[in-house]
Amino acid sequence: MSSADQAEGERTAAPVPERVGFTEEAATMIRRLTQQHGPLMFHQSGGCCDGSSPMCYQLGELRTGDSDVLLGRLAVDGVDEPVPFWMSASQFAYWSHTHLTVDVVPGRGSGFSLEAPEGVRFLIRSRLMEEDGG
Amino acid sequence: MSRYAAPGSDGAVMKYKSRYDHWIGGTYVAPKQGGYFENPTPVTGASFTEIARGTAEDVERAIDAAHDAAPGWARTPAAERAAVLNRIAQRMEDHLEELAVAESWENGKPVREALAADIPLAIDHFRYFAGAIRAQEGSLSEIDEDTVAYHFHEPLGVVAQIIPWNFPILMAVWKLAPALAAGNAVVIKPAEQTPASVHFFMSLVADLLPPGVVNIVNGFGAEAGKPLASSPRVAKVAFTGETTTGRLIMQYASENLKPVTLELGGKSPNIFFDDVSTADDDFYDKAMEGFTMFALNQGEVCTCPSRALIQQGHYRDFLDAGVARTEKIVQGHPLDTETMVGAQASNDQMEKILSYLDIGKQEGAKALTGGTRAELGGELEGGYYVRPTILEGSNSMRVFQEEIFGPVVAVTGFSDFDDAMATANDTLYGLGAGVWSRDGNTAYRAGRAIQAGRVWTNCYHAYPAHAAFGGYKQSGIGRENHRMMLDHYQQTKNLLVSYSPKKLGFF
Secondary structure (H helix, E strand, C coil): CCHHHHHHHHCCCCCCCCCEEECHHHHHHHHHHHHHHCCEEEEECCECCCCCCEEEEECCCCCCCCCEEEEEEECCCCCCCCEEEEEEHHHHHHHCCEEEEEEEEECCCCCCCCCHHHCEEEEEEEEECCCCCC | CCECCCCCCCCCCCCCCCEECEEECCEEECCCCCCEEEEECCCCCCEEEEEECCCHHHHHHHHHHHHHHHHHHHHCCHHHHHHHHHHHHHHHHHCHHHHHHHHHHHHCCCHHHHHHHHHHHHHHHHHHHHHHHHHCCCEEEEEECCEEEEEEEEECCEEEEECCCCCHHHHHHHHHHHHHHCCCEEEEECCCCCCCHHHHHHHHHHHHCCCCCEEECCCCHHHHHHHHHCCCCCCEEEEECEHHHHHHHHHHHHHHCCCEEEECCCCCEEEECHHHHHCCCHHHHHHHHHHHHHHHHHHCCCCCCCEEEEEHHHHHHHHHHHHHHHHCCCECCCCECCCCECCCCCHHHHHHHHHHHHHHHHCCCEEEECCCECCCCHHHCCCCCECCEEEECCCCCHHHHCCCCCCEEEEEEECCHHHHHHHHHCCCEECEEEEECCCHHHHHHHHHHCCCCEEEECCCCCCCCCCCEECEECCEECEECCHHHHHHHEEEEEEEEECCCCCCCCC
C-alpha cells in the first residue's frame, strides 16, 4: 500500500463540492501516462519557477501527510483508479475559494512531473467556486 | 539601438553546437539510451540545438566520474583551487558578450541584463569564493593545558546540483563556485528549458578544470533529475525550484540521510511608505524604479517584487506614476540592446502567467496596464511575450499569494506600519522583500519585522556575492552566496587531541 493510500484512508477528504476537474486533453495525457507508469497522483506545487503547476507522479511517489489536503479524485475514462489530487493545507488556505481544472499545454516543464518528456505540461486553470459549491 | 545577431547567424558573436551530449569526466558522452530532445529559443519558438535525454545510466556514469575526481580535487591546495576559480572568472570576462548572448537566446532575457548583471555577477561569484576559500581558517579550542580540539573544514565529496531556468548561467555559478572552492566534485542537472547555455559556459572553461570535477547531465526531471536527487552516492543535493519538487527532494534525501539546500521561491512584498513621495528627487526616482523592478527578467526571479504595498497617503499618486513608469518599458527582441523586457522562458510559463491574469480578473483585480500577451509580430510571432502588468486588488487574491513568475505586480494599500507588516507577512513565503522610506528608523524596524531572508532597504534586486540569500518559511532551507555558503558544502572534522602522557584513571 502506498503512503498516499494510507494517508487517504486516515483522513477526511475535502469536500462535497467538486473542487478539481480536468479537460479532455488532460484526460488523454493521464491515460497515456497511466499506460506507461501505472496509477498516478497529482500534487499542486507552489513557489518558484514551475510553482503553481500540478506535478504528476506515480501514485505514492510523493509522500503525502497531515500537511496535505485531498481536493478530489479525477475519474478519467479508461483509467482504473481515480487519480488523487493533493495540495498542501497551507496553500489550500489561500486557494480554497477557487475551482481548479487540470489542463495540458505544449511546453517543457521542469520538476519531476511525468508528462514533461511528452513535450507537454499540465497546467491549472482556475475559476471562482460557485456559492453552492462546484 | 543595436542588435546582436542570433547565435550561429552571420556576424554572431557565438554559436551553439547543433547537439550537446552529456559532459562527463572531461569529455562529451552520448546518452546511453540514445535519446535527444529539441531546445527551442523563447525568442522565436524555433529550436536551435538538441540535447541529450539523460537517464539513470548516464547519471551513474557522471557520479562515477565525480567520485574519481573528488579525492584529488579535495587534496588540491586551497590556493590552487582559488587560482582555478580566478582563471574561470577571467575566461568568462574575456568572453562576456558571447556568454550574455548565449544566455539571452536560450532564456529570452534582454541581453542588456545579461551583459550588465547575470554574467558580471557570475564572474564576481567565482572571484568571491576564490578569495573566501583562501581566507577561510579552521579553529582550535584549548580544552585544557594538554588537550586541544582542532576543527578542520573538509569537503563533502560529490554533490548534486539541480539548476533552474531563470538565470541558467548565474544560478549554476551560485552553486558551482562555493562547491568547487570547498573542494567538492559536482554533478549538475540543468533545467530542461535551458540546458544549452551551461554547456557553452563549460566549453569556454573546460580546459581549466581537472576532468570529472564538474559533470553535466541533461534530461528531464523524472528521468535524470530523480536518479540524481535520490542517489545514495551523492553527499548533498542543492535545488532551486518549487515546493512540491522541494518536498520530493527532501523525501529522497531523508531516505539516504543526506542534507539538502532548497531555494523555493517567494511572493516578495515591496513596501513604499508615504514619506517616499515627500520630494520629487533622485530618491523618489530610485523608488519608482524599485517599483518597476517587478519586470526585471520578465518577472522570472524568485525574489520578484510581485506584491507592491503602498501607503494610503500617497497611494494614488505613487501608483499612477508607477503605471506611467511601467508603460515606458521597452519590450522587444531580447538581443536588442535597448530592450528592457524580453520573452518568457517557455510556452508553458507564458500559459501559466496568462492563467493567472485570468483568475486575477475573475477575483476582481483591476489591470491598470498590460494584462495580456504581447503580440510583437514579425519573427517574434512564435515567441512567448507577456506585457508588463499591474494588477490592483487585495492580499487574499490568488495573484497576491502565488509566485506568477511573470512581469506582473499585484498592488494594494496599507494604513500604517502595523498594517504593512501584517500584509507583508501574510504569505506562505519569505525569500525577499523591499522597504522604501526616507526615515531610517521606519526602514530598520520594517526590515526586522518582515519574515524574509533578505530585505532590500531603499534598493532592490541587487545580488552581491558577499550578501547571504535564502528563505524563511516555505521559501527554503539554507543560504546561497556569502562565505557562509561554504558551510553548506563542507563537513566539520574535529580532532580531539591529548598531549598528556597521563592516564585518566578510570580503568
